[in-house]
Amino acid sequence: MGKLIVTENITLDGVIQDPTGEEGLGRGAWSQMGPLDQAAWAEFFTDEALDVEAMLLGRRTYEYFAGRFPSRTGVWAERLNSMPKYVVSATLEAAEWNNSTVLTGDIVDDVSKLKETLTGDLVVYASGRLVPTLLEHDLVDELRLMTFPCVLGAGQHLFGETGEQKPQRLVGNRTIGDGLVLLTYQRAN
Template identity: 65%
Template sequence: MGKIVISENVSLDGVTQDPTGEEGFRLGGWLSRVGDRDREEWAKVECAEALGSEAMLLGRRSYEFFSARWPSRSGAWADRLNSMPKYVVSSTIEDATWNNSTVLQGDVVKEVSALKQRASGDIVVYASGRLVHTLLEHRLVDELRLMIYPVVLGAGRRLFGETGDNEPMRLVDSRTVGDSLVLVTYQPLRDA
């Protein structure tokens, strides 16, 4: 069975909105507020994650963002993202054009559950805020990998909004990335 892995860049106060500053959010662009070493080490972590994943799962907006940027890039990270199987959850996209992409339509919980059954490795979810909330609410997430940036925004869409129930987590790894980023990995404690 596959494992759903949420991989998110988050501010210290849990904001995930507009990290690159391209969405027009007044506090966006916070990814670039770290030094060169941080960005270089972040890129190594992200590349290793992609190389170790079986597939990518994205919501429509994140799919459109990624598919507009990655096909023209080269290198190990780009080659992996461009070649790996990609699944996009959307009710409006009928034909996904990014190489090796499949549209999952209909009931999100049913479709993602079936995908987990078919897969054998990590299915990584990048960005995709609405999809992440749905996956968390329906307890389909097997692991959270959070790259924490040293900035407090005070406003914006957060990784964890209102949830239907509490979900205890277990810390399975933490480490410093570069000079000021922290990567933490949690797994849900389903039997707690």
């Protein structure tokens, strides 16, 4: 059984919404990086994709990725295009992106079964509506927070209310490029 890993681009104040400025939050593209940061960021995400068995995505994130990656080239794009992808959605009827499966049942049951059947790790990118549910039900084994040096002051936060505390243990921190910090946490129970 592999781990369920959530990897998020996040601001210092915990915002995950609208990193490219395309969603209309009105705070600009907070994920803009210099060349050194961009290269190190891309290397991290490429290495991560090569290390995991599959992706789990919410519908909106799936549609974002599916609208961009099939036409891209390079190691990262080729890996994302070829790996198994699972999409949690109550509205998506068919997933067109290569190797994609729509999960329409109970999220907790479906993801629990998926974790049991996979031998490698399962990564969740973005998916701001899905991640809180996974956290609430203790399905997340590891959080990887790619922290951008920006206080946005508005927008959707990764962590909302939970039914109880969700203790985490810091297991890694490193600088990515010259301005990003990757914080890695595992569930502390």
